[in-house]
Amino acid sequence: MLLPFYLGPAYVGFPSPASDYMEHPIDLNEHLIKNRTATFLLRAKGVSMIGACIADGAVLVVDRSMTPIHGDIVIASIDGDIVCKRLLLRPQAVLQSEHPDYPPIMISDCADVELMGKVTAVINQFK
Amino acid sequence: MTIALVDCESFYASCETVFRPDLKGKPVVVLSNNDGCVIARSIEAKQLGVAMGIPWFKIREDYLKKGGIVFSSNYAFYGDMSSRVMSILRSLCPKMECYSIDEAFLDMTDLASHYDLYEFGCYIRSVTKQWVGIPVRIAIGPTKTLAKVAAYQIKRRDLPSKVMIIDSHNRIDMLRSTPIREIWGIGSRLSHHLHGMGIDNAYALANSNIATMRKRFSVVIERMIRELNGEPCIGLEESPSPRKQIIVSRSLRSPITRVEEARMPLSNFVARAAEKLRSEYQHCQRMSIFIRTNRFSNHRQAYIADQQTFPVPTNDSRLMLRTANGMLNKIFRKGYRYSKLGVILDDCTLVSSVQGDLFLAQDTHASKLMQSIDQMNQKGARIFFASQHGTFSYPRNQQQVSQRYTTCWEELPTVS
Numbered sequence: 001m002l003l004p005f006y007l008g009p010a011y012v013g014f015p016s017p018a019s020d021y022m023e024h025p026i027d028l029n030e031h032l033i034k035n036r037t038a039t040f041l042l043r044a045k046g047v048s049m050i051g052a053c054i055a056d057g058a059v060l061v062v063d064r065s066m067t068p069i070h071g072d073i074v075i076a077s078i079d080g081d082i083v084c085k086r087l088l089l090r091p092q093a094v095l096q097s098e099h100p101d102y103p104p105i106m107i108s109d110c111a112d113v114e115l116m117g118k119v120t121a122v123i124n125q126f127k
Numbered sequence: 128m129t130i131a132l133v134d135c136e137s138f139y140a141s142c143e144t145v146f147r148p149d150l151k152g153k154p155v156v157v158l159s160n161n162d163g164c165v166i167a168r169s170i171e172a173k174q175l176g177v178a179m180g181i182p183w184f185k186i187r188e189d190y191l192k193k194g195g196i197v198f199s200s201n202y203a204f205y206g207d208m209s210s211r212v213m214s215i216l217r218s219l220c221p222k223m224e225c226y227s228i229d230e231a232f233l234d235m236t237d238l239a240s241h242y243d244l245y246e247f248g249c250y251i252r253s254v255t256k257q258w259v260g261i262p263v264r265i266a267i268g269p270t271k272t273l274a275k276v277a278a279y280q281i282k283r284r285d286l287p288s289k290v291m292i293i294d295s296h297n298r299i300d301m302l303r304s305t306p307i308r309e310i311w312g313i314g315s316r317l318s319h320h321l322h323g324m325g326i327d328n329a330y331a332l333a334n335s336n337i338a339t340m341r342k343r344f345s346v347v348i349e350r351m352i353r354e355l356n357g358e359p360c361i362g363l364e365e366s367p368s369p370r371k372q373i374i375v376s377r378s379l380r381s382p383i384t385r386v387e388e389a390r391m392p393l394s395n396f397v398a399r400a401a402e403k404l405r406s407e408y409q410h411c412q413r414m415s416i417f418i419r420t421n422r423f424s425n426h427r428q429a430y431i432a433d434q435q436t437f438p439v440p441t442n443d444s445r446l447m448l449r450t451a452n453g454m455l456n457k458i459f460r461k462g463y464r465y466s467k468l469g470v471i472l473d474d475c476t477l478v479s480s481v482q483g484d485l486f487l488a489q490d491t492h493a494s495k496l497m498q499s500i501d502q503m504n505q506k507g508a509r510i511f512f513a514s515q516h517g518t519f520s521y522p523r524n525q526q527q528v529s530q531r532y533t534t535c536w537e538e539l540p541t542v543s
Binding site for chain 2: 037040041045080112116
């Protein structure tokens with residue numbers, strides 16, 4: 001639990017003018033996660049999504065409760081593998097990498113595709 | 128009343144496949160602590176004929192040859208997935224009882240007049256599947272016992288929708304096809320007795336004479352009969368009642384023959400049990416220890432146990448360790464190869480509700496000492512008692528444990 005506390009010393013004489021304006025400290029969870037129950041963290045491996053600012057080793061915030069639409073970055077399982085790609089529905093449904101070396105995956109070519117959730121944020125940490 | 132029983136399908140096995148889509152359609156089993164027995168099976172593993180509770184070594188070779196997948200139990204992961212499922216259920220129906228790690232009762236009485244129950248059940252199922260990846264079954268009835276009957280019928284009929292409502296139209300039919308041993312709360316002994324009286328399905332029990340049955344058995348069976356007839360007798364326990372019993376026991380990796388070898392693991396189990404007890408603000412009145420040989424080995428068999436009642440309920444590790452080691456010295460017999468031992472704390476009650484003994488001074492120093500030790504250990508210190516020999520890790524033998532996908536930064540699922 002985060003406990004707010006007053007910045008600065010307690011004033012014996014005149015009370016702190018800040019005491020009426022107490023707010024909670026900023027919480028990153030609140031900013032990054034809208035639906036805690038349906039949100040999972042995954043780790044990106046490789047550079048196939050580097051064009052979308054997803055570096056090797058980045059932490060992906062994935063919300064399974066959101067229905068992905070055209071243009072969203074998604075987590076999908078394709079024939080047993082879990083991948084992170086951009087979902088394009090037009091002109092045809094493809095899962096596209098953000099790196100010139102990785103060709104797009106035509107959804108119609110895969111035997112078994114399941115969208116597992118939408119990537120709502122990426123956390124790249126500098127060493 | 129309208130009660131729904133929501134239970135997760137092959138829960139542990141389902142958890143293991145959430146981040147492993149490559150396992151879809153394959154037999155998956157999960158083993159108990161120390162990889163002893165099978166405690167969860169995917170549908171495909173059930174179809175292979177793997178029995179619930181069967182010792183792993185008996186099926187291992189054959190099962191793996193058939194392409195089966197095996198996992199050691201990963202409770203850190205299952206616990207997190209369970210709390211996610213429960214939190215979805217609570218958001219859909221606030222009146223709820225978490226019945227076990229993978230089952231909950233929902234009181235849908237207030238919702239029943241606003242929603243089509245069948246559609247609501249399907250909705251619950253689609254939300255848990257989409258949000259957490261865990262499929263659930265929803266069995267709905269006017270009482271808890273009837274909801275349990277409906278749950279059995281979903282399994283028996285292998286309903287693809289996994290939603291079943293028991294009502295006045297289909298009740299008789301459902302009860303007739305529910306064998307007596309499948310009724311909630313009926314164990315093998317009671318079921319044997321009832322068979323002897325010619326009562327072999329739920330319908331026969333529902334129509335038996337309440338007064339006679341109460342006299343012959345107990346009020347428990349009266350409640351069962353009333354519940355089977357649609358009269359609610361067992362309420363929802365919305366706040367979990369404190370645990371009445373704590374058990375800590377493990378199989379040892381290699382068998383022991385001398386009392387000195389038993390002391391260290393036993394002391395560790397007692398210390399762990401005492402810690403659990405205190406973490407729930409409880410005292411216990413009674414402690415038992417047991418030690419036994421491997422049931423599946425060809426050596427001489429022995430199961431010995433002893434118990435002791437404390438004059439005042441306690442959660443003082445020092446007293447409990449002294450008592451446990453005293454019992455161990457008393458009951459230990461040479462000439463056997465023991466492979467499992469454990470400690471059981473009984474009659475656990477909340478500290479605040481303990482009756483003090485006028486003639487035995489309450490030791491407030493003890494509770495302060497225990498509190499300090501627990502706090503330091505939670506922060507990563509290693510305070511232990513001499514008989515524990517400084518080890519907190521009991522021998523674990525888990526070969527196939529999966530990642531702690533949701534509770535450990537180093538073990539997050541990876542994507543390419």
